[in-house]
Each structure stands twice: as C-alpha cells, then as structure tokens.
Amino acid sequence: xxxxxxxxxxxxxxxxxxxxxxxxxxxxxxxxxxxxxxxxxxxxxxxxxxxxxxxxxxxxxxxxxxxxxxxxxxxxxxxxxxxxxxxxxxxxxxxxxxxxxxxxxxxxxxxxxxxxxxxxxxxxxxxxxxxxxxxxxxxxxxxxxxxxxxxxxxxxxxxxxxxxxxxxxxxxxxxxxxx
Numbered sequence: 001x002x003x004x005x006x007x008x009x010x011x012x013x014x015x016x017x018x019x020x021x022x023x024x025x026x027x028x029x030x031x032x033x034x035x036x037x038x039x040x041x042x043x044x045x046x047x048x049x050x051x052x053x054x055x056x057x058x059x060x061x062x063x064x065x066x067x068x069x070x071x072x073x074x075x076x077x078x079x080x081x082x083x084x085x086x087x088x089x090x091x092x093x094x095x096x097x098x099x100x101x102x103x104x105x106x107x108x109x110x111x112x113x114x115x116x117x118x119x120x121x122x123x124x125x126x127x128x129x130x131x132x133x134x135x136x137x138x139x140x141x142x143x144x145x146x147x148x149x150x151x152x153x154x155x156x157x158x159x160x161x162x163x164x165x166x167x168x169x170x171x172x173x174x175x176x177x178x179x
Contacts (some may be wrong), residue, residue: 037166049097055123062170065091065123065134066161070118074139077113078105093164093171111144131164 069091076084082104092100120136141153162174 016061033175042045045049058170059123060111062123062126062131062163063133065163065170065172066135067107069161069174070115070135070137070159073100073103073175074116074137076105078108079111080105081107088172091172093166093173096171096173097134101124110146111142111143115140115142124160131163131170133161 068087072084072087072091074084076082085100085103088100089097116137116139118135118137120134122134124132124134126132136156136158139155139157141155143151143153145151157177159175159177161172162176163170164173165171
C-alpha cells in the first residue's frame with residue numbers, strides 16, 4: 001500500500017507530456033522561424049559558366065608543348081651548368097637546336113636566376129604542319145647583389161611559340177616575345 005501511495009505522488013508530480021496538437025503547433029512555429037531565417041539570407045547570383053570552344057587533343061598537346069618549352073628553357077640560374085638547355089632539346093627542331101645551344105648563360109659566383117611560369121596559352125593559327133601558340137607568362141628574376149642582399153624583379157610578358165611537324169611530331173621552331 002505504501003508503494004502505491006509513493007507511486008501516486010511521483011506520478012502526480014511528474015511533468016505531463018504535451019498533447020500531440022501542442023507538438024505539431026511547436027513544430028509549425030519552428031518551421032516558420034526557419035523559413036523566416038532563410039529569407040533573410042542575401043541571395044548571391046553566380047554567373048553561368050561561359051562556354052569554351054572545344055579543343056582537339058592535338059591542340060591541347062600543342063599548347064602543352066609550348067608551355068613546357070617556355071617554362072624549362074626560360075627557367076635557369078647562372079650556377080646550373082646550362083641544364084635548362086639540355087632539358088628542351090627533345091622539344092625542338094634541328095634548326096632550333098643550334099640556336100638553343102648558343103644561348104648558354106655565363107656562369108658566375110654571384111647568383112642570378114630566372115623562373116618562368118606560363119599563365120595562358122592559345123592557338124593563334126594552325127595550318128597544315130605549322131602552328132603558332134600565343135603565350136602569357138610571368139618571369140621572376142632573382143639576383144644576388146654585390147653587398148650580399150637579394151634583388152627580385154617580377155615581369156609579365158606575352159609572346160608566341162612557332163611549332164612545326166617533323167616526322168609526324170610537333171616540335172618548337174621559334175620563340176618570340178612581344179615588344
């Protein structure tokens with residue numbers, strides 16, 4: 001009997017579960033709050049991506065070849081033993097090879113180097129076995145000053161790379177900077 005009285009007292013003091021109607025009303029109110037909060041968020045309009053002209057695998061290859069040549073040929077230091085020249089010989093025509101090998105950098109004790117990054121490429125023209133690739137590049141020239149400090153110069157350039165097919169394979173036949 002005592003147990004029944006204790007259970008009755010505990011049951012009478014226990015908080016009552018809300019009715020189903022109250023739960024639905026609270027859920028509706030919460031949803032209204034969420035909807036209100038969502039409408040207060042500013043809308044950002046993202047422009048649709050611009051369409052690009054489809055490229056053939058050959059055009060992609062030509063642009064990659066021009067990029068690899070320019071970045072390797074025009075990234076060097078005066079203490080690397082002209083490794084940059086050896087690195088590009090497989091990319092060039094026999095005529096261009098003779099020119100490349102004459103571009104040796106004077107080796108010095110005071111450091112001087114250049115890093116070239118091609119930022120953009122575009123096929124300007126392609127007719128038969130010849131093509132011209134437009135390039136946009138950034139060059140960072142680093143020099144050690146006589147007093148031990150370091151000087152850095154960054155420059156943006158545009159130019160073009162001439163390609164020709166030799167034995168069915170594209171090769172670099174010239175490189176030109178715009179004025």
